Amino acid sequence: MPTERLPVGLVPAGSSLEFTNDTIPTALQKEHALGPGHWGVLHVFEGTVRFVDIASGEESEVTAPDHVIIQPEAPHRLRVTGPIRCRIDFFRKLEDDATMRTPGSFAEEEVRQSFARCEAAGDFAEAFYTTFINASPAIAPFFAQTEFGRQRKLLRDSVFLMVTHDVSNPEMRGLLDKLGAVHSRAGRNIAPKLYELWLDSICQTVKVLDPEWSQSLEDHWRVRLRAGMQIIMAAY
Ligand code: HEM
Incomplete structure (x- = not known):
């Protein structure tokens, strides 16, 4: 299920490219999930993206300039029915591991x-x-x-x-x-x-x-x- 706010204690872990309705990968439109400890923020810059939460079957409309928070391991898919511009920013839990580096x-x-x-x-x-x-x-x-x-x-x-x-x-x-x-x-x-x-x-x-x-x-x-x-x- 999407939540309103990103939990504290997460650090950025890169971004997708900016997608339009023509370039959005098919993989995002099929059922998929982020890995354990990995979160996503789908920013909709233009248009409306439909976010389908597979577990509950709920489908929500995310209309620009809104975003949806995607939880770790939660199966979901995106549905696109018109012109859009969107991007996914990734975040992950910061672990006590000195070898983990943040972007930049x-x-x-x-x-x-x-x-x-x-x-x-x-x-x-x-x-x-x-x-x-x-x-x-x-x-x-x-x-x-x-x-x-x-x-x-x-x-x-x-x-x-x-x-x-x-x-x-x-x-x-x-x-x-x-x-x-x-x-x-x-x-x-x-x-x-x-x-x-x-x-x-x-x-x-x-x-x-x-x-x-x-x-x-x-x-x-x-x-x-x-x-x-x-x-x-x-x-x-
Ligand atoms: C990472 C990007 C950005 C940084 C680091 C940043 C930084 C700042 C900082 C330090 C302040 C002062 C906050 C305060 O009063 O305590 C501020 C205020 C403001 N920023 Fe940004 N900003 C960013 C992006 C943007 C963007 C994209 C806009 C778009 C127009 C924007 C518009 C404003 C406005 C309108 C204010 C208030 C100005 C006022 O007090 O009249 N900022 N920003």
Whole structure:
């Protein structure tokens, strides 16, 4: 059965590609289940996906911008009857095993150094907001009342923490949960589909400011920040 909230103590474990009704794998439309200790969040960015819980036989409609939480080992299938855009974010239980790594943990030092070069070259948050607000007409209205001096500082500090602290760090998790609440539908009501624009704008800012930018460095920024983003989005 789907539940409302992702349990605490889970860490991100990667994402699927973004699927449309044409590209959604057949395997997801047949009965299947996640492994033990593995959870999924199906984000529906556009359209409606029908989630069929095999055990109860219940079928629920998940309409954008909603999501459904998929429990470990729960047999289910998706039913698609019209145009959609969706993605599944994966999470798993954090075990006391030092060999378990979270996405982006390998890139910490490289991305930290890149962020330091960006800050030496200019004002990261100022450059970011210029790009983000111009990324889509959907963004500017959210910031109509914003005091940007304060906002730039908070954004800069949150990016710095996402770069320097792993998502499994309890303090980091506390901050991400707080940001999840700020951006949730009960807060600023930031639809999950807007987050890719956020990440694209961060990467565009790095491209402009970091003299050592490369495509592979950008890929590492993406994987490093996506993990924290998954937690904020799952709280929508
Ligand atoms: C992982 C992605 C994101 C991070 C790390 C982030 C970070 C932050 C932070 C640190 C704050 C300040 C929270 C506070 O006041 O305590 C904030 C506020 C806000 N964010 Fe985000 N954000 C993200 C994505 C987005 C997206 C996609 C939007 C879409 C428009 C957005 C819109 C806003 C708005 C409207 C506010 C409130 C601004 C105000 O106080 O006027 N954020 N965000």
